[in-house]
Amino acid sequence: MTMSTTPPIDEVARDAAARLRAAGLRPTRQRVALVRALFGQGDRHVTAEQLYAETQALDVGVSLATVYNTLHQFTRAGLLRELAIGSGRSYFDTNTGHHHHFFYEGTGQLVDVPGELVQVASVPLPPKGTEVSGVDVIIRIKDGGC
Amino acid sequence: MTMSTTPPIDEVARDAAARLRAAGLRPTRQRVALVRALFGQGDRHVTAEQLYAETQALDVGVSLATVYNTLHQFTRAGLLRELAIGSGRSYFDTNTGHHHHFFYEGTGQLVDVPGELVQVASVPLPPKGTEVSGVDVIIRIKDGGC
């Protein structure tokens, strides 16, 4: 078995830059910081404001406008998936694979549900010329008052 | 077979008033107008602005604040179901039974999918003390550029 080692800081930055270049985006300081915040740990579901708050804490400041711009660019590039759950803020999901969500109404927290666990029976597809762009399943959880 | 006749205008209003009283709400002019706009025809999926525009056209004007107040009261009373589809406006659904939705991304239109057509396999339920308050399935339709 192999010991996992923390990669040196420069390597992390180089990875982030490579990921950005692969998406056709210039690896600016701000975007590198955002890639690291988003993809440095496991899968995440973040709002723009949450991500903005995180980067404010860091040395490299990122404006809120840039956070929004970048989240949308990453979504267009296929690095993120935008989730519209409640009719308020948008969530951005670093897990772009096929899966669904638990939504904790109390806290606004999202938790992944593997796509295989949900079976959607074949539904009558509407008018020709149209195409299913995605199926979202949201299981709303009421933090029960036991 | 029985001929369907258009009920006299007063009867419609009386029905609306009865429905409101049953929900514990005073049958004001505004609420009667909204009940008729919402439930006078088949199932509907409307936004607050849409409903506001409709009532503006009528003789009995209803303010936007009242449209919002009333939509939420009706939702609390179980007459409507609030749908959070995109992270913008809320839709209010006059069909409160078990069903799901096609969402036409181009037009913002919602179309019902009978609940039986969608099978959600049993998913691992999260921590005790919590309860599933609902399962929403949204089939997003991209108005295809064939």
Add this chain to the structure above:
DNA sequence: TTCTTCTTTAGAATCATTCTAATCTATTGA
């Protein structure tokens, strides 16, 4: 370097929704 193109950003603008506080009205029971 130097030029060009892309990027960042502060602040204003927009949009849906909610709040406030003043005015109005449905209900009720003298």
Add this chain to the structure above:
DNA sequence: TCAATAGATTAGAATGATTCTAAAGAAGAA
């Protein structure tokens, strides 16, 4: 029939998330 009262309506202000604008800054190419 008529206050009195609780509940309802409303204009306009406030809020919160997001987008836009336009000016200044930084990255890549030559």
